[in-house]
Amino acid sequence: MTPTAPKIPVSVLIPAKNEQENLPACLASVAVADEIFVVDSQSGDRTVEISESLGANVVQFHFNGTWPKKKNWSLENLPFRNEWVLIVDCDERITPESWQEIAQKIQDPEYTGYYINRRVFFLGKWIRHGGKYPDWNLRLFKHKFGRYENLNTENVRNTGDNEVHEHVVISEGKVGYLKEDMLHEDFRDLFHWIERHNRYSNWEARVYYNILSGQDDSQTIGANLFGDAVQRKRFLKKIWVRLPFKPTLRFILFYILRLGFLDGRAGYIYGRLLSQYEYQIGVKLYELRQFGGQLNVTKKTLETPAVASVPQTVEK
Numbered sequence: 019m020t021p022t023a024p025k026i027p028v029s030v031l032i033p034a035k036n037e038q039e040n041l042p043a044c045l046a047s048v049a050v051a052d053e054i055f056v057v058d059s060q061s062g063d064r065t066v067e068i069s070e071s072l073g074a075n076v077v078q079f080h081f082n083g084t085w086p087k088k089k090n091w092s093l094e095n096l097p098f099r100n101e102w103v104l105i106v107d108c109d110e111r112i113t114p115e116s117w118q119e120i121a122q123k124i125q126d127p128e129y130t131g132y133y134i135n136r137r138v139f140f141l142g143k144w145i146r147h148g149g150k151y152p153d154w155n156l157r158l159f160k161h162k163f164g165r166y167e168n169l170n171t172e173n174v175r176n177t178g179d180n181e182v183h184e185h186v187v188i189s190e191g192k193v194g195y196l197k198e199d200m201l202h203e204d205f206r207d208l209f210h211w212i213e214r215h216n217r218y219s220n221w222e223a224r225v226y227y228n229i230l231s232g233q234d235d236s237q238t239i240g241a242n243l244f245g246d247a248v249q250r251k252r253f254l255k256k257i258w259v260r261l262p263f264k265p266t267l268r269f270i271l272f273y274i275l276r277l278g279f280l281d282g283r284a285g286y287i288y289g290r291l292l293s294q295y296e297y298q299i300g301v302k303l304y305e306l307r308q309f310g311g312q313l314n315v316t317k318k319t320l321e322t323p324a325v326a327s328v329p330q331t332v333e334k
Contacts, residue, residue: 025052026121029098029161030106033079033088033180035059037108038068039205045072047111052100057092059179081179085172088180093161103161105186109204110136116198120158123196130191131159133247139203141284148278148285149271154247156186156193157200163189167238171224175311182221185239185248193246215295223302226259264300269293 030051032044035058045068048054056069056076069076077096079088086094089105102124106112112120116134123132136153138145145151156164166184171177204211228235235241241253261267272278273289281288302311309315 023050026050026117026124027052027100028102028104028120028124028158029053029055029096029100030104031089031092031096032056032074032106032108033059033092034061034065034069034108035178035180036061036063036065038064040108041065041068042072043111043203043205044106044108045069045074047113048104048106049073050114050117051104053098055092055096055098057088057096059088079179083172085168087166087172090166090181093165098161101160101162102158103164105157106200107202109202109206111201111203113198113201116196116200119196119198123158123194126194128192129194130163131156131186131188131193133193133195134158135196135199136202137199139201140288143281143284145278145281145285145288147276147280148273148289149276150288152247153202154195156188156248158196159186159188159193160191163191165189169225169235169238170228170233171221174220174224177217177221182218187237187239212291215291216298219295219298219302222299223306225255226299226303227306229256229259265293265297268296 028051030048030053032041032048032055034041034056037044038061041056045054045056049072054074056065056074057079058065058069058076059079059081066076077092079091081087093103104112104120120132123129133154134157135151136155138150138153164186166181167187169184171182227233239252240249241256242249243253244250245253258264269289269292272292273286278285278289305311305313
């Protein structure tokens with residue numbers, strides 16, 4: 019009889035909602051972890067059944083419409099039995115090589131967190147060009163010291179209850195980078211990709227609005243041309259939001275200047291969809307600035323005081 023391999027002392031956090039297609043592969047890729055939490059949002063498919071059958075602890079999150087959203091709520095409330103937490107989305111996979119590296123890195127007392135690079139797959143192909151790789155995300159960290167930044171987007175409707183592109187801020191300690199990549203493979207179809215980015219564009223429009231209006235960013239990772247990879251990207255975004263013709267520029271940047279054409283037809287389709295996504299952000303930003311985020315309303319209607327609603331409580 020083959021002895022069971024020891025578990026790696028890491029708690030995995032997986033936010034989920036209606037993810038029955040992606041969860042089996044995701045959960046299989048993190049099975050070596052000592053503890054797995056799937057934080058669900060009242061899924062209507064087999065998400066809970068699949069998660070429990072594969073050994074995960076399922077916790078239900080009830081969003082009250084304000085901050086915190088799902089990941090930060092989980093970091094505050096889940097009873098992790100390990101010092102280190104790894105956050106994995108349902109359409110992501112952690113490779114055996116990554117786990118070997120993680121097992122070594124968490125033993126280094128100097129570090130509090132690590133960035134992990136992602137390989138994004140689209141229509142069955144690794145999108146290696148167009149600026150999609152490298153794609154660094156701070157996902158492995160000591161849970162006591164890491165929280166997602168607040169970009170002041172919680173009042174935007176139709177964005178979901180989960181952090182979209184917010185990044186983790188580490189309160190103390192050093193942050194490093196892992197050599198091994200994780201995989202981003204969504205097993206659902208293009209309908210879901212477009213549906214998801216329709217929600218994301220609501221969120222992005224608010225982020226653009228906050229930048230253009232000089233919103234306080236003291237609770238974020240900050241924008242710094244000489245900082246880490248994520249801070250540099252945030253700095254460039256502050257310039258990007260002020261440029262004209264962004265949908266066209268985004269396609270040119272992705273497909274030509276950053277060599278997205280080298281990824282074949284998948285690269286071309288991805289570039290066209292990104293251009294469409296940028297256009298959606300632009301028109302929603304206009305809607306937000308001119309009409310308070312509502313269609314077919316007059317200025318007189320906007321000036322009418324809104325009726326206060328009673329917030330729901332978050333169930334722990």
